[in-house]
Amino acid sequence: MIGIIGIVVVFVMVFGGFVMAGGHFDIILHSLPYEMTMIGGAAVGAFLIANNGAxxxxxxxxxxxxxxxxxxKPQDYRELLCLLFELIRLARQNPVALEEHIEAPDSSEIFGRYPKVLKDHEATELICDTLRSMTLSYDxxxxxxxVLDKRMEASLNHAMHSSHAMQTVADGLPALGIVAAVLGVIKTMAAIDQPPEVLGGLIGGALVGTFLGVFLAYGFVGPFASKMAMVVQEDAHFxxxxxxxxxxxxxNHPANMCIEVGRQNTPHHVRPSYGELEEAxxxxxxEAA
Structure with a gap:
């Protein structure tokens, strides 16, 4: 929701200020389809060149x-801590019984109680692979x-690819706007024998290209890239x-202490309270008893 609000604010403030200053949309609307085709099309083409299908x-x-x-969300962090608590208790009480849960989490009764965590393959594999290594005396x-740090670093780098790709497009948009503007100037020079009112319209149309490239880069694509990176980094806390x-x-800390260590390392805005987690x-x- 806040993203939509941001988009509305950008449009209202930029074009509202333009109108308040006495500007008219005639030249912008006339040039917009052509400039958008050149700038947007070039940006999409460059994006396809720089990235593979995946x-x-x-x-x-x-x-x-x-x-x-x-x-x-906060509820998911609480459920993750509860899942880990169940698995740690079982690993200490009956290591053999743990194997059926970590070898086939999809059919595990424990994992089945936490469907959102189970649905996330990265989280499930991270838990199962680590617990499996412990049963093999890699402890x-x-x-x-x-090992976990390297694995999570690789996963984070992969997840950040989309924000880097978007930022690359944002960095190139102002230059593509200049390309469109230069083409507009070339068109204007071909009509140099026209009266001033015609030349003014042509020059104004050429400047729309510069405006559009900068506007898209810093008003939309750049902020999109930043928000995508922020969300990826926030999800990495999970x-x-x-x-x-x-x-x-x-x-070999007590199971309750292991969970408390995790709770205290959870960002504050999604951290379950001590009392809430203790009751869970x-x-x-x-239930186990």
Whole structure:
């Protein structure tokens, strides 16, 4: 919602100020289709040149993040902590029983209670792969933490590709606007024998290209890229939480303390309260009993 509000504000402030200053839309509206074809078309073509098919699909899909925001909400962080609590308790009580859950999470009763986490393949694989390595005696906290850091860094770099691609387009739009403006000047020079009112219209039309390139770059595409990067970085906290809890588990802290370590490393605006999480874990203990 806030993304739509931002778009409206940009349009109203820019064009509202233009009208208040006595400007008229005649030249802009007349030149807009041609300038937009040149600038927008060149930007799309450059974007396709710079990215492969997977990158194009990834970027188009991630544009929705500008309006949807982060995928993980406060309720999801609470559910993730509850899932990890159940798995850690089971791993300590009955390591053999844990195997059926981490080898086939789709049919696991524990994972099934947290469908949104289960649906996210990265989160599920991160949990299962780490717990599986622990059952295979790969349980040195420093080594496991290093492996998890490298894995999450690679995932984050991949997820940031779409914002980098959009930022590259934003960086190129002002120059493409100049290209369109230069073509407009060439057109104007071909009509140099026309009266001043005709030349004025042609020059104004050429300047629309410069305006449009800068306007799109700094009013839309650049902010889109920034918001996409911000959402990716915010969602990355969800996976960092998994790392914190599982590393605390390797240090043989009590299960409740492992979850508290994760809770305290959760960003404040999505962090469940201590009392809320404690009550949820008590309920899980009662169900298990």
């Amino acid at each position: 990158g194009v699909k990834h970027t188009l899909k991630d544009i929705g993040k500008v309006f949807k925001g982060a995928a993980w 040195d906290p420093m080594q496991v933490e290093e 996976y960092k939480l998994i790392r914190e809890v599982l590393i605390a588990n390797l240090h 874990m008590r309920a899980l203990k009662r």
